[in-house]
Amino acid sequence: MSRLPVIVGFGGYNPAGRSSFHHGFRRVVQESLDSHARQETLAGLAVMMRLVQVIDGRHCTPDGTPLSLAEIEAQHAEAILAGTMVRRIDKRHLDVDAAHWQKNLTVSHAQFTTTRKQLPEPLPANWSIEPLDDLQVRVTLHDSCDFKVDSYRALPVKSAGQLPSGFEPGELYNSRFHPRGLQMAIVGATDALRSTGLPWAHILDHVQPDEVAVFSGSIMSQLDENGFGGMLQARLKGGRVTAKQCPLGLNTMPADFINAYVLGSVGSTGSVTGACATFLYNLQKAIEQITSGQARVALVGNSEAPLTQECIDGYGAMGALATEEGLRKIEGRDDVDFRRASRPFGDNCGFTLSESAQFVVLMDDALALQLGADIHGAATDVFINADGFKKSISAPGPGNYLTLAKAVAAAMQLVGEDGVRQRSFVHAHGSSTPANRVSESELLDRVAAAFAIDDWPITAAKAFVGHSLASASADQVISALGTFRYGLLPGLKTIDRVADDVHQQHLSLETRDRQMGPLDVCFINSKGFGGNNASGVLLAPHVVERMLRKRHGEAAFGAWQAKREQTRATAQAYDQQALLGQFEIIYNFGHDLIDDQELQIDEQEIRIPGFNQPLRYRKDERYRDML
Incomplete structure (x- = not known):
C-alpha cells in the first residue's frame, strides 16, 4: 500500500511577497478579498518593503505614530502595488538604461x-x-x-519579476559572500518549515535519520558576482577568483545549503534539472521517495536568481524575452506599462524573467496524522516525457501531450470522472510567448476534448510573478493551494482579451478573478527548453481528508484533528510575527557538527550523534526470487 504524500507546509518569497499562509496568493487577488485579509497582507508587505516600521509590536510611521491596517492601506497601497510583482527592473539589480x-x-x-x-x-x-x-x-x-x-x-528588456522593493533576503541572516540565489534558498526554506507549525527537532524525533529527503536546485546556477558570474568575469576584469565563487556557484548548492545550515539532514539529497519544469522534476523524486517508504518527510523547492545582465542578454538573444519595443507595438503607444509585460494567452511578445524561491514540505499520511500536521493538499503524481526527435531544441513537441493526458487519467482514478470534469482546473505553463499561447492552448483543448471536459478553467501564475525558470512550477503549485483555500481562480489580468489564435473550444480563460465552487484537483503543467515536459496532480485538502478518514478510520482521524489545533496555533503565531518582520531565519553555521568518530555502527543499525532514532538497515527482498 503506497503512502500518500501530503503537503504539510509551504513557503518562500517571490515577486508577490511571502508565500506562506497564502500571502503571495492574496497579493495576486487582493482586489477580490475581504478588507481584513487584503489589509493584513498589504501591511505585511509594507513592513517587508520598509514603508512602515514596527515598534513594540505595532505598525508605526517613522516618527513612532501608530498606524491601523486601514491607514497603512490608505497611505501605502499604491507604493506596495507598484513595488511588487512584474515591473520595471530596479537599479538594485542593474541599470537597464545604462x-x-x-x-x-x-x-x-x-x-x-x-x-x-x-x-x-x-x-x-x-x-x-x-x-x-x-x-x-x-x-x-x-x-x-x-x-x-x-x-x-540601454537594454532592450526592461521588465522582470522581482522580490518586493526594499526587501533584501541577505540582510535577514549572516549571508556574507552568499550568492543571491542561496540567500533566497535559506530564507525560503525557513518560511516553509516555520509554516508547518511543527519544530523541526520534533519531526526528526519521529523518523529515522535517513528518512528525510531534500530536493532543490537552480537551473542557471548562481550567476552573480559571488558565484559563477564572478568566477568567470574575474580575470577578464583584471581581478582574481575567490575560493568561494566556484563551489557556491553550483546548481545543486540550494539543497546543500539547506542540509548543512537549515535542517542538519543526513538523509537523501539532490537536484534534478529539467529546464523550466525543474520543480516538478524534483517533486517527482520526493513523491517516489515517500510513496515507496524510503523517506517520510521531504523538503522540495527551488531558488532562482537570474536577474543579471548575462541572463537577460542570453535569453534576449534567443528572442525569448518581452522587449520594450515589442510591448510598445502590442500596446500601440510609446508609454509602456511594464507591469503588463507578462501576458499569457493574450497578445504577447516574449516571457519575463523572474526571481523566486519556493518550497513545500511533504510527509507521508501516517506521519502527518501522528504529528497532527496541518494538511494543505496532496501531490500524488508527476508525469515526465520528452519530445523525441526535434528540429529545434526550444520548439514544443508531443511530450507534453503525454504528460498531461496521463495526469488527467490518473486524477480520474482518484476523484472520479465528475471530479475532473466538473471540479478541476489547470495552472498552465503560460510562458507569454506567441508560440506558447498557440501550442499550449491547443494541447489543453485537445486533452479536454479527449476526456469530455467542457469549459476547463485555466490560469497562469506567470501573468503576475513572471517566469522564475527552475521555480516556475513551484510558483504554480503554491498559487493553486491558494485557490483551494479561498476558492478564487486568478484572472489573466495583464491582458485585455484572449488572443485570436488561442484554442479555447473546451477551455475557459478569464481576465478577472473568478469565485469557484469546491475544486477537487489542479493540474500543474510545465514545459521546458530541450523537451522537458512535466504535468503534476494536486489534490485539494477536502479530498485528502476524505481519503485519510477512509484509510485510517474515524478514531485516528479525530485524534489528528485534535492535535492539529495546536499545530495551527503555533503556525499562526509564526505568521503574525512574520507579518511584523520577524522572520526567524534558520541558519546554523558551525552548530551541532557530527563527529564521525562517534558513529556507532553494527550489523543492525547506525547510531548518529544528535539523532533520537537509529538508522536501521532495510530488509531488501527485491531480488529474492533470483537468489
Missing part, C-alpha cells in the same frame, strides 16, 4: 603614461617603454593595439 559593458577600441601610434606594475606580461613587440621615475613609464605604440573601454548601453 548597463555596463566593455567596448573594443583600436589605438594606433599613440603615447600614454602608466605604472610599471600595470604593464602587460609579456610586453607586446610593438611597444617601447621609457622610464619616467621609479613608478611611472611612458609607453609608445609603434603600430596598433586593441583596448577595452568602459561603455554603457
Whole structure:
C-alpha cells in the first residue's frame, strides 16, 4: 500500500511577497478579498518593503505614530502595488538604461603614461617603454593595439519579476559572500518549515535519520558576482577568483545549503534539472521517495536568481524575452506599462524573467496524522516525457501531450470522472510567448476534448510573478493551494482579451478573478527548453481528508484533528510575527557538527550523534526470487 504524500507546509518569497499562509496568493487577488485579509497582507508587505516600521509590536510611521491596517492601506497601497510583482527592473539589480559593458577600441601610434606594475606580461613587440621615475613609464605604440573601454548601453528588456522593493533576503541572516540565489534558498526554506507549525527537532524525533529527503536546485546556477558570474568575469576584469565563487556557484548548492545550515539532514539529497519544469522534476523524486517508504518527510523547492545582465542578454538573444519595443507595438503607444509585460494567452511578445524561491514540505499520511500536521493538499503524481526527435531544441513537441493526458487519467482514478470534469482546473505553463499561447492552448483543448471536459478553467501564475525558470512550477503549485483555500481562480489580468489564435473550444480563460465552487484537483503543467515536459496532480485538502478518514478510520482521524489545533496555533503565531518582520531565519553555521568518530555502527543499525532514532538497515527482498 503506497503512502500518500501530503503537503504539510509551504513557503518562500517571490515577486508577490511571502508565500506562506497564502500571502503571495492574496497579493495576486487582493482586489477580490475581504478588507481584513487584503489589509493584513498589504501591511505585511509594507513592513517587508520598509514603508512602515514596527515598534513594540505595532505598525508605526517613522516618527513612532501608530498606524491601523486601514491607514497603512490608505497611505501605502499604491507604493506596495507598484513595488511588487512584474515591473520595471530596479537599479538594485542593474541599470537597464545604462548597463555596463566593455567596448573594443583600436589605438594606433599613440603615447600614454602608466605604472610599471600595470604593464602587460609579456610586453607586446610593438611597444617601447621609457622610464619616467621609479613608478611611472611612458609607453609608445609603434603600430596598433586593441583596448577595452568602459561603455554603457540601454537594454532592450526592461521588465522582470522581482522580490518586493526594499526587501533584501541577505540582510535577514549572516549571508556574507552568499550568492543571491542561496540567500533566497535559506530564507525560503525557513518560511516553509516555520509554516508547518511543527519544530523541526520534533519531526526528526519521529523518523529515522535517513528518512528525510531534500530536493532543490537552480537551473542557471548562481550567476552573480559571488558565484559563477564572478568566477568567470574575474580575470577578464583584471581581478582574481575567490575560493568561494566556484563551489557556491553550483546548481545543486540550494539543497546543500539547506542540509548543512537549515535542517542538519543526513538523509537523501539532490537536484534534478529539467529546464523550466525543474520543480516538478524534483517533486517527482520526493513523491517516489515517500510513496515507496524510503523517506517520510521531504523538503522540495527551488531558488532562482537570474536577474543579471548575462541572463537577460542570453535569453534576449534567443528572442525569448518581452522587449520594450515589442510591448510598445502590442500596446500601440510609446508609454509602456511594464507591469503588463507578462501576458499569457493574450497578445504577447516574449516571457519575463523572474526571481523566486519556493518550497513545500511533504510527509507521508501516517506521519502527518501522528504529528497532527496541518494538511494543505496532496501531490500524488508527476508525469515526465520528452519530445523525441526535434528540429529545434526550444520548439514544443508531443511530450507534453503525454504528460498531461496521463495526469488527467490518473486524477480520474482518484476523484472520479465528475471530479475532473466538473471540479478541476489547470495552472498552465503560460510562458507569454506567441508560440506558447498557440501550442499550449491547443494541447489543453485537445486533452479536454479527449476526456469530455467542457469549459476547463485555466490560469497562469506567470501573468503576475513572471517566469522564475527552475521555480516556475513551484510558483504554480503554491498559487493553486491558494485557490483551494479561498476558492478564487486568478484572472489573466495583464491582458485585455484572449488572443485570436488561442484554442479555447473546451477551455475557459478569464481576465478577472473568478469565485469557484469546491475544486477537487489542479493540474500543474510545465514545459521546458530541450523537451522537458512535466504535468503534476494536486489534490485539494477536502479530498485528502476524505481519503485519510477512509484509510485510517474515524478514531485516528479525530485524534489528528485534535492535535492539529495546536499545530495551527503555533503556525499562526509564526505568521503574525512574520507579518511584523520577524522572520526567524534558520541558519546554523558551525552548530551541532557530527563527529564521525562517534558513529556507532553494527550489523543492525547506525547510531548518529544528535539523532533520537537509529538508522536501521532495510530488509531488501527485491531480488529474492533470483537468489
